[in-house]
Amino acid sequence: MNYLIAVLSTRLQAEQAYNALKDGGIPADKITILGEGYQSADEFGLIDPNEQGTKRFQQMSYWLIPFGFAAGYVFNLQTGIEIVSSVSPLINHIIGGLFGAVGGAMGAYFIGGGVGLSIGSGDALPYRNRLNAGKYLIVVQGSEAVKSLATRVLRQFEPENIQGYVEQSS
DSSP states (O other): OEEEEEEESSHHHHHHHHHHHHHTTOOGGGEEEESTTSBOHHHHTOOOHHHHHHHHHHHHHHHHHHHHHHHHHHHHHHHOOOSSTTSOHHHHHHHHHHHHHHHHHHHIIIIIIIIHHHTTTTTHHHHHHHHHTTOEEEEEEEOHHHHHHHHHHHHTTOOSEEEEEEOOOO
């Protein structure tokens, strides 16, 4: 499925663009307005970057935390560093493993969560930011011909941004 997303500054522009698209022959069920008073980003299904970041953090935690524990344990075993001098070497190795697990959790949080937040959301984050700033999005779904027609119609409204997307088949 092809998508065309245009960012318009005002509600009036969005409504005029919607009507011009309908008058241009695009079915109303293929046109969606996102913004205040219309569908929200969540209702439309725009990816939530926080959700994506959390998901990546959890995925990375499953292997980074145990790996970090094992690496910390083995490092302490090989170096023989006494973290707490009043306890047995085995406890020191376990404490070293716990420090490694904390390092693994930090890696999962900063790389999985942070990078997942900024990269994993694709263009959803800029669109969400524009919606939060009071702008409106016009989304047109359809074939390449519909997308081409919608592009011609929407250009007359001088949108801030107009971008086409092709949905990847899973």
